[in-house]
Amino acid sequence: MSSSSGMPLKITQPLLPDLNGMNLMVKEIWDSGQLSNNGNMVKQLEAKLCEHLSVDSLSVFANGTIALSIACRLLNLSGEVITTPFTFPATVNVLAWNQITPVFCDIEKNTYNMDPAKIEPLITEKTTAILPVHVFGNPSDVDRIERLADRYGLKVLYDAAHAFGVRYNGKALSSYGDLSMLSFHATKVYHTLEGGALVFNRPSMKERADALRNFGLPGNEEDIVEPGTNGKLNEVQAAVGLLLLEKIDREIEKRKQIFSEYTRLLADVPGIRINTPLEGIVYNYPYFVIEIDRSKFGLSRDELHQKLHAAFIYSRRYFYPLCSNLRCYRDLPSSDPAKLPVANQVADSVLTLPLYGAMTDEDVAYVCDKIHASRNES
Ligand SMILES: Cc1ncc(COP(=O)(O)O)c(C=O)c1O
Known part of the structure; x- marks a missing residue:
């Protein structure tokens, strides 16, 4: 369920x-x-x-x-x-x-x-x-x-x-x-x-x-x-x-509402940073992405990802692995992780949560409750 x-x-x-x-x-x-x-x-x-x-x-x-x-x-x-x-x-x-x-x-x-x-x-x-x-x-x-x-x-x-x-x-x-x-x-x-x-x-x-x-x-x-x-x-x-x-403006409006609801429920959670739209742009709300700081959240990104999957919430680790760490690119001189410190840290910390126009506020609350509960269990 x-x-x-x-x-x-x-x-x-x-x-x-x-x-x-x-x-x-x-x-x-x-x-x-x-x-x-x-x-x-x-x-x-x-x-x-x-x-x-x-x-x-x-x-x-x-x-x-x-x-x-x-x-x-x-x-x-x-x-x-x-x-x-x-x-x-x-x-x-x-x-x-x-x-x-x-x-x-x-x-x-x-x-x-x-x-x-x-x-x-x-x-x-x-x-x-x-x-x-x-x-x-x-x-x-x-x-x-x-x-x-x-x-x-x-x-x-x-x-x-x-x-x-x-x-x-x-x-x-x-x-x-x-x-x-x-x-x-x-x-x-x-x-x-x-x-x-x-x-x-x-x-x-x-x-x-x-x-x-x-x-x-x-x-x-x-x-x-x-x-x-x-x-x-x-x-x-x-x-x-x-x-x-004909439907896209309405879809983006609904996504915006869901994005705000997620933000409201997760903004104050220690160890969670929300990827937000830049000031002054017209945005399309394609993904809801959080970054987990294990030292403050208590669980790693991967541990939270697993807990959400166990509750049938199919979060995704976008973008992980980094392209520079893929087998076919990792030997390039520019792929050295020492040259890409931010990208490597971000790829290990980000998690994309479900977001689409047909989601309800109850769905969002369900996901956020699981995130709060996972943190409390840690
Ligand atoms: C950043 C990025 N570039 C390129 C693509 C490839 O696009 P397509 O699936 O339409 O070939 C995707 C997604 O699929 C993407 O997310």
């Missing part, structure tokens, strides 16, 4: 389109006879997303990982790219798949984003770009990072997988840098079952991106301009995306 409804509490529950609305969309797709290849639904989705995010130009893809990989081609990246170890492995894998060496930079204690003060010493003559992640939707220090990139002639590619709808300084966070990647995976705040997007700073990039997601075929021509891949979103996924755009 768990949660107010007696059901296990998963880390998230995907937002779903209304089934009747979905049936109508599917009928429209069936009637059109076009299931993929940049059809009407994909075109509509791209237009509506530009409107919703207030950006000039974007393309949608089969997932965020392929979108990021295509972004590396679009920006002609090679050699070394400076990135963060505190991310989902896809960020780093994409570099490796493009024969680029990841160079890990340590992170800031308060946002868990790449520490801009630690980037410059990592720049070499082989560096072509900086790839920061807006971790848990909090903006990286875009102003400082872009000033540094300009000084050294580097590209800036943001992994904005968590940052759908986040606004910084009055504009879409995804409109900063040369390019930003959004993930529309089913576990994200906004999704298309699987999917992703690239938001372009220069709209002229779209044409090449659309060719690269379609094997390298430009428009209706038969010639391949450069070797591309298959990164297309299909029509049914685009229809899900269109329907969820």
Whole structure:
């Protein structure tokens, strides 16, 4: 038995389109006879997303990982790219798949984003770009990072997988840098079952991106301009995306309420630090992340994680292990834990708790009661 409804509490529950609305969309797709290849639904989705995010130009893809990989081609990246170890492995894998060496930079204690003060010493003559992640939707220090990139002639590619709808300084966070990647995976705040997007700073990039997601075929021509891949979103996924755009503001509002309730119930617990949105931004409440200080809380992060699982509360250790400690990256010179002290400490202390719009206040109270009880038992 768990949660107010007696059901296990998963880390998230995907937002779903209304089934009747979905049936109508599917009928429209069936009637059109076009299931993929940049059809009407994909075109509509791209237009509506530009409107919703207030950006000039974007393309949608089969997932965020392929979108990021295509972004590396679009920006002609090679050699070394400076990135963060505190991310989902896809960020780093994409570099490796493009024969680029990841160079890990340590992170800031308060946002868990790449520490801009630690980037410059990592720049070499082989560096072509900086790839920061807006971790848990909090903006990286875009102003400082872009000033540094300009000084050294580097590209800036943001992994904005968590940052759908986040606004910084009055504009879409995804409109900063040369390019930003959004993930529309089913576990994200906004999704298309699987999917992703690239938001372009220069709209002229779209044409090449659309060719690269379609094997390298430009428009209706038969010639391949450069070797591309298959990164297309299909029509049914685009229809899900269109329907969820109608629900996303309400979902984020509900997440905000749940976030506040968690904060109210956990703010004063010794040894718990809550990862909060930066001042002045428009936030999307993608995750509720706490950091456990064992000396004050009484239990380690892993012990609390196990206790919650025993109560059918499926917390996750995001992001653990650090990418720099994964077997395929740990031998890189920049992976030395002595060079990444904050990232290693944070990865060993963070715990993500269930958060989604359909959660009730009773569910939140249930999770927080278990956390209080675990502490008292220690
Ligand atoms: C930070 C980060 N980057 C990249 C990805 C990959 O996105 P996708 O699953 O859409 O390929 C994810 C999540 O899945 C992520 O959390």
